[in-house]
Amino acid sequence: MVATAMQAQPLTAGRSIPRFIRDRRWWLLPLLLWAVGVTAYVSNHLVQLRAHTTEVALEGARNMFRMVVLTRNWNASHGGVYVPVTPRIQPNPYLDHPRRDITTTDGMALTMVNPAYMTRLIGEMIESDSGAVFRLTSLNPLRPANLPDAWEAKVLSSFDRGQKEAFSIEQRGGQTLLRYMAPLYVKESCLQCHEKQGYQLDDVRGGISVSQPYAPIARVVRAQAFEVGPIALATFLLFSALGWLLLEQLRRRWFELAEHARRLEDTQGQLLQSEKLASIGQLAAGVAHEINNPIGYVNSNLGTLDSYCKQLLELLERARRGQATQADFDAADFDYLQQDIGELLHESRGGIDRVRKIVADLKDFSRIDQAEWTDADLNAGIESTLNVVWNELKYKADVVREYTSLPPVPCILAQINQVVMNLLVNAAHAIDQHGTITLRTGADPGFAWIEIEDTGKGMTPEVMQHIFEPFYTTKAVGKGTGLGLSVSYDIVRKHGGRIDVSSTPGKGSVFRVWLPLHPRAQVALHAQASSPASE
Structure with missing residues (x-):
């Protein structure tokens, strides 16, 4: 696999307004220095x-x-x-x-x-x-x-x-x-x-x-006490007014730029929130579909068991009253009832276990409130994520698992599950008819990796240069926000890892997520050092 490391291009937020422009009191400094020589004539x-x-x-x-x-x-x-x-x-x-x-x-x-x-x-x-x-x-x-x-x-x-x-x-x-x-x-x-x-x-x-x-006020008074005359005062006031006017114009323009930057950041935040809500809705619909299937046949089995129970209770009641005959017992066919009831109970337990597993995996997947680093089993995390997004995959691709035994990986597992989910959903969307999605795991010295390969339509080199940029998407308008891979890139980067990708148009794509095995403190230090400094 020829992997190309992709670099995200984050949106730049508006820089903070310089203090000299934001706070008018700083404008007094050059004026006060000039005013010292023109305050002698204003003692009255x-x-x-x-x-x-x-x-x-x-x-x-x-x-x-x-x-x-x-x-x-x-x-x-x-x-x-x-x-x-x-x-x-x-x-x-x-x-x-x-x-x-x-x-x-x-x-x-x-x-x-x-x-x-x-x-x-x-x-x-x-x-x-x-x-x-x-x-x-x-x-x-x-x-x-x-x-x-x-x-x-x-x-x-x-x-x-x-x-x-x-x-x-x-x-x-x-x-x-x-x-x-x-x-x-x-x-x-x-x-x-x-x-x-x-x-x-x-x-x-x-x-x-x-x-x-109160000292700045006293300084202003003392400075004006040495006013040098009406001409100097007039000149001072004239140039002060002109300078103040120019600074006010500059200040107004700067605040307008800051307001535009703030609106851009607000819009970005709203789009991110919309993306989160859309993902939750899509995930909820898929999980509901997966739960409804076993619940449906469990409900049907309960109806059959209810009918059997009514039949047996009616026969027992007639026997208690001495009204049942041997023909009635022969008609009940106890051998069949015993076999069918056992099968119904076994099938219902299987359905309930399926629902319990889906709910447990969903709970593990969505446990985003636990932001602590843990030594996680990545293979188990992948399986939980597959169970949650199965409804997105089962109609588009056969899922092939090629796991290897991995050492515990220090990470925030819920965030890594989010990365795997985004890559799996993208892989499913890249397949037009029916294809194959292969999941592999492995470990190299110092790193563990997760690989997701699809047989979809692939990407051109031009598209690959932009896939990790926020809001970049090749989908039709209204079909995606282009934030999934950007969010995934950011999560992996903060874990001290990287995402490699290779793709061939018409044949499919391969994404490989690398996660370090060294202690969490070093991961946090690496992530902090690689993040841009904020003003």
Whole structure:
């Protein structure tokens, strides 16, 4: 077999917007450097300037508060969002929800991030990015770390008396801070977690405080104190306005590009979800067909056994009453009944065992919630997958098994079963009339392999160059999304393996999946090293 290693071409997501473009505060840096020489003549405006600058900072804090409230409302309107569990983002121990932790079909652990948890994560990001401290607090918090400090407790008490917002310049830890705080009111979505605390709709449940260094405001005032004159001021303002306008144009364009990239990623996610749902529907239909056959003849056998039981019970009742004759017993033909009842019971047990095996294999195949690595028997996994997708294969091909004894293979077996299923279904679709699908297994030093060969229509070299690309398909429109082989490639790559393929047009194709036998830690390290860095 001449195997060609195929490389997937993943879709590129939109790059993150540079901080200088995203955060307008960075635009002040060159302006402040220039403004140092033109602030000498504006000392009489310092008070007004200080008030104005403070108001600008407060408006920024208000906008930050509004942004986070909108984010919280969006989160609450969707019943929380799920994100991958990472060392930084762990399940929220204060969230009492039956679906707090879930696992995706490819084995990724997800945890629910509710509005309060999202607020805390946003606050951590803002603090690490700009030095501003963004904090959710309450007089009666679920999370002890959300207890207010003295200033926050005083403001929270004023909110209960009807005050809408508060700000102050405070000394804290040897630093002057501009502090702003506004209340959070109890909404319908809040009651799931907070009703047990006695809150009702529209109660003040707490607030969000924004603390940012006051030093940048003071620097602006001091810089303007050295204004060099109306001409310099006019020149400064003119070029500042022109520069700001150009940066605003650049910023707007950049955000438009980011929005287009986000929409593309959303569309890709929707297509992936559609592919998963289509596969589940197809799999369910096939399993239902396979189960209905044995259930059908078991049901028929039960009807016959019911008739026999009624006949025997009627004869026994007549015998108990002394009304049965020898002719009645001769007519019952006990020898035939004994033989036929035994055959019916044996056949029914076989049907029930068939159903039990299908259900057990389906359970093993779909156990995607168990994402742990195990030392798996690949041959047994292939058989389970064959049993699940048998309805897709039995009308298209004869299945030939050429297994060899394999050592235990460290892998996530449910994901490898998914790869085998995708390759088997593709092989069946490649056969126009009736052909043969051959499954082989083997081991080389350091690797185990699974090979699936079909006698289908094969592929040209041009097609083979693209088969692992997302959304690439040779099927008619509406007949496939082109994601099966891409998903399979990604699973095998993350296991530290590879997929080789060879094909001859008109004769068929051969796919070989290589999986390493070395320890799981090395597999994980290999997969991490081969994944592209994210920004």
